[in-house]
Amino acid sequence: MKILAVSSSPRKDSNSGLLAQAVLDGAASRGHSTELVHLTDTVTAPLRDCRSCRQDDGTCSIEDNYEQLVLQKVLSADAIVFATPLYWYGMSGQLKIFIDRLFCYIKSDYPDCESVREQLVGKRMVVTISSEESYPGAVSSIVAQMQEFARYLHSDLVGVVRGIGNTRGEVEHDPSRPLDQAHDLGTRLFEERYTDYRIDTPRSGVVWPVPLG
Numbered sequence: 001m002k003i004l005a006v007s008s009s010p011r012k013d014s015n016s017g018l019l020a021q022a023v024l025d026g027a028a029s030r031g032h033s034t035e036l037v038h039l040t041d042t043v044t045a046p047l048r049d050c051r052s053c054r055q056d057d058g059t060c061s062i063e064d065n066y067e068q069l070v071l072q073k074v075l076s077a078d079a080i081v082f083a084t085p086l087y088w089y090g091m092s093g094q095l096k097i098f099i100d101r102l103f104c105y106i107k108s109d110y111p112d113c114e115s116v117r118e119q120l121v122g123k124r125m126v127v128t129i130s131s132e133e134s135y136p137g138a139v140s141s142i143v144a145q146m147q148e149f150a151r152y153l154h155s156d157l158v159g160v161v162r163g164i165g166n167t168r169g170e171v172e173h174d175p176s177r178p179l180d181q182a183h184d185l186g187t188r189l190f191e192e193r194y195t196d197y198r199i200d201t202p203r204s205g206v207v208w209p210v211p212l213g
């Protein structure tokens with residue numbers, strides 16, 4: 001399986017990026033292929049008004065590497081790890097721009113929109129977040145948005161790993177050991193139990209059956 005990490009911190013040696021790399025390392029230890037990209041190397045401009053921005057053939061006129069990232073890496077990934085610092089109780093602007101600009105490729109004006117739509121669904125997703133503050137509610141808007149983003153794309157948000165730290169690499173000293181949590185999640189990325197019940201979902205009531213004997 002292919003796992004792509006999209007790191008959105010402007011710092012290359014970022015806390016959220018370290019957490020994402022730990023997920024990748026866990027996945028790589030199970031034989032999966034992994035890659036981490038830095039959004040600051042890739043995405044230089046926010047979404048504009050597509051009506052005036054699209055070229056005559058329906059493609060995006062923003063000249064950066066976003067299209068390459070989406071068409072060559074995002075679509076083919078089986079799982080995507082989104083890494084973001086907590087900025088003002090939300091995700092980084094870079095990650096928000098990455099999500100916003102997907103719009104240009106799924107809208108019917110884009111020539112290959114059908115193909116993009118087909119390939120954009122059915123992924124496993126993980127979010128890694130680093131923040132200075134530790135109270136749970138500080139990151140709730142990020143978790144809520146990514147949950148809805150995954151739901152819209154018929155994808156499964158299988159895990160959120162949060163590390164507390166401020167200076168570069170400081171999540172390493174977080175006593176809750178988020179780097180270990182991230183690595184562990186990476187090892188179970190495709191086996192991780194994901195459930196989202198409805199009233200009529202058949203279920204036994206036992207979540208973790210005890211092996212006989």
Ligand SMILES: Cc1cc2nc3c(=O)[nH]c(=O)nc-3n(C[C@H](O)[C@H](O)[C@H](O)COP(=O)(O)O)c2cc1C
Pocket residue numbers: 009010011013014015016017084085086087088089090130131132133134138164165166167168169
């Ligand atoms: C613009 C900006 C806004 C921030 N806002 C918050 C915040 O609302 N709450 C918080 O706990 N930390 C906040 N921080 C601190 C970062 O979340 C923290 O340093 C984090 O570890 C950075 O992650 P990174 O190394 O992945 O960039 C902010 C930092 C910056 C630069």
